[in-house]
Amino acid sequence: MYKINDLEDSLPNTPVQNIHVEVCQSPCSTAKKSQLQQRTESLLRNQRMIYGELKLTEFDDAFLAEHVKSIAVCDVEFEGGIKQAINMCHVKLFIHVYKLGMDGPGQEELDDEELAAANHWMLPSVDFDGMWENLIFDDCIKSQLLQYAHTTLLFSDKNVDNNIISWNRVVLLHGPPGTGKTSLCKALAQKLCIRLSERYVYGQLIEINSHSLFSKWFSESGKLVMKMFQKIQELIDDPNALVCVLIDEVESLTSARKSSLNGTEPSDAIRVVNALLTQIDQIKKFPNVLILTTSNVTGAIDLAFVDRADIKQYIGVPSPAAIYKIYLSCINELMKTGIIYPTQSLLDLQSLRSINFEKTDATHFSLRLKEIADGSYGLSGRTLRKMPFLAHALFIQRPSVSLEQFLNSLSKAVQKQLVDRDNLKNE
Structure with a gap:
């Protein structure tokens, strides 16, 4: 992490804003991080003023053009949500340089077991890549998770006694299906590896297949959980690695012991829960591990596991304001690719509010999109991301379309989706 701190002394009476900058280095580049950080600092200082987040992919600087894929000014927060100009000469820059791994996921198999664990x-x-930026929520969920992860490191670095102040490095995201819980966990792991690239050489994400850990042999599931965490422990033992463990649909592993005791669940479920809780208690002492879990059915999770989660965050369906942002990002992408042509400007919600949603020629399409977003409330984030595709597939079917035609088709696709959903419920 590259920090520029000298501005605080030159501006003693001015609050200095922290700005995080993520520099994606080209895969074949051999440039030193320090060189990229210095060139990036110079570029951004020369920008003088920026408005909100910024992503650059083309550079006049020949060195940056050769060695950098993108430079992103990230997670810029504004007081009251109102955008303001940022003077890049009066901020503290934290410049993170990273390379993207091009390999896909490998599979971890347990010894003597024919299953992908x-x-x-x-x-x-x-x-x-880009997953974090494209996840849109109604409150500060993403920034709170980042702050939580940094606090776990701070407390570890300062040797805070865990017997006095307790934290378990466990996050539980719960809510209905399709709201982005799993994607948020994966994006958080990626973001932390980028932000902590000076501290950890590389990151590891282990996505546990909960269902595969239930053995076909009675009473073996608890042993399989222990074998899985033994493999994870081997990764944690490397202090240069940040290890994120993702347990999706954690209720599969933590079925309530109350049900087991009542005879409605096999006793194997008790062994699984006990094994999982034991392993969590053992690895929480390591500063380079974070356990991320999701659940669609929180009532089925063992209370002892819920109690161990430091963060228990509900992820619900997007609000109309969040839906508008999702649709706006989708339309901008279709304009960039030429599917919506010609390119036209759409206002964000803040700009619309500033003029009290007044109907003019300049706001016509933006207000039409807001109307569609309001009518889409109740759809999951996963479904909302599909709507532009379905609008084109069902009602357009041409290489390019005007913005007006696309918005009309999007409205039809949303109405069809709502009708189809109601029909499924009534069957």
Whole structure:
């Protein structure tokens, strides 16, 4: 991490804003990080003023053009959500340089077991590139998770006694299917590996296949969980690695022991829960591990596991405001690729609010999109991301389309989706 701290002394009465900059280095580049950080600093200082987040992919500087894929000014926060100009000469820059791994996931198999127990990525990975930026939520969920991860490191670095102040390095995201819980876990792992690239040489993401750890042999599942965590322990033992363990649909592993005791679940479920809780308690002492879990059915999770989760974050369906942002990002992508042509400007919600949603020629299409977003409330994030595709597939079927025609088709696709959903419920 490259920090520029000298501005605090020159501006003693001015609050200095922290700005994180992520520099994606070209795969074949052999340039030193320090060189890329210095060139990036010079580029951004010369920009003088920026408005919100910024991503650059083309550079006049020949050195940057040769060695850098992109430079992104990330996670810029504004007071009250109102965008303001940022003077790049009056901020503290944290410049993170990273390379994307091009390999896909490998599989972890347990000894003597014919099953794929987990998928395994080296991070940062091209598989998750851009995922963090494209996840849209209604509150500060993403920034809170980042702050949580940094606090776990701070407390470890300062040797805070875990017997006095307790934290378990466990995050639980829960809510209905399709709301982005699993994607958020993967994106968080990637983001942390980038932000902590000066501290950890590389990252590991282990996505445990919960269902595969239930053995076909009675009473073996608890042993399989222990074998899985033994493999994870081998990764954690490398202090140069940041290890993120993802347990999707964690209720599969933590079925309530109450059900087992009542005789409605096999006793094997008790062994699985006990094995999982024991392993979590053992690895929490390591500063380079984070356990990320998701659940669609929180009532089925063992309370002892829920109690161990430091963060228990509900992820619900997007609000109309979040839906508008999702649709806006989709339309901008279709304009960039030429499927929507010609390119036209759409206003963000903040700009619309600033003019009290006044109807003019300049706001016509933006207000039409807001109307569609309001009518899409109740659809999951996963479904919303499909709607532009379905709009084209069902109602356009041409290489390019005007913005007006696309918005009309999007409205039809949303109405069809809502009708189809209601029909499925009524069957």
